[in-house]
Amino acid sequence: MSAERRFFPVGGQDGPGPFLGESGLPLTPAGRVRVAATLEAAPGVFVAGDAAGVALPGGFVRMGVQAALTQGWHAAGNLLRGLRGEPLQPYRWLDPGWVVPLANRRGAGFILGLPLFGRLPAFLHYAMSVFRSVGLDTRRHLFRHLLGGR
Structure with a gap:
C-alpha cells in the first residue's frame, strides 16, 4: 500500500x-x-x-x-x-465510559468506572449527541428529545 x-x-x-x-x-x-x-x-x-x-x-x-x-x-x-x-x-x-439509552427515557452504562442506571445515563447520552452533532437542525431536534419532547 x-x-x-x-x-x-x-x-x-x-x-x-x-x-x-x-x-x-x-x-x-x-x-x-x-x-x-x-x-x-x-x-x-x-x-x-x-x-x-x-x-x-x-x-x-x-x-x-x-x-x-x-x-x-x-x-x-x-x-x-x-x-x-x-x-x-x-x-x-x-x-470515560459508555452509556446506552433504553426505553422510557432511561439508560444504563459505566461512567468513569461507575455503573449507572436510570435517567442520568440517558440524559448524558443525548447531551453528548447534541454536543457532537453537526448542524443546527440536528442539534435542535436532539435537544428537544433530551428535554422530553418528540
Whole structure:
C-alpha cells in the first residue's frame, strides 16, 4: 500500500470491512489494523477509529465513538507533525465510559468506572449527541428529545 497522502474510510455498519484483510497491514485477531502507539500501521500510514487495533494491557481499545474521535484527532495531528518533520506523539487512551439509552427515557452504562442506571445515563447520552452533532437542525431536534419532547 502506498502512503502518498491517501485517506480511505473503511468503517461501516458491519465493521471495518474486507479491505483491511487485503491491505497487507498487520491485523489483530478481530481483523482490525494493529497500530503503534503513534497510530501508525506502517511509516506514514495512520489508522483510527473502528479500524485501529490500539493495544492495551490485556486487549485493545474498544470500538466506540470516544475512541474514534480522539484517535482521529490524534492521527491527524501526527500526520501533520510527520509532514513538518516533527516527532510523532503517542496516543493515550482515556476511557470515560459508555452509556446506552433504553426505553422510557432511561439508560444504563459505566461512567468513569461507575455503573449507572436510570435517567442520568440517558440524559448524558443525548447531551453528548447534541454536543457532537453537526448542524443546527440536528442539534435542535436532539435537544428537544433530551428535554422530553418528540
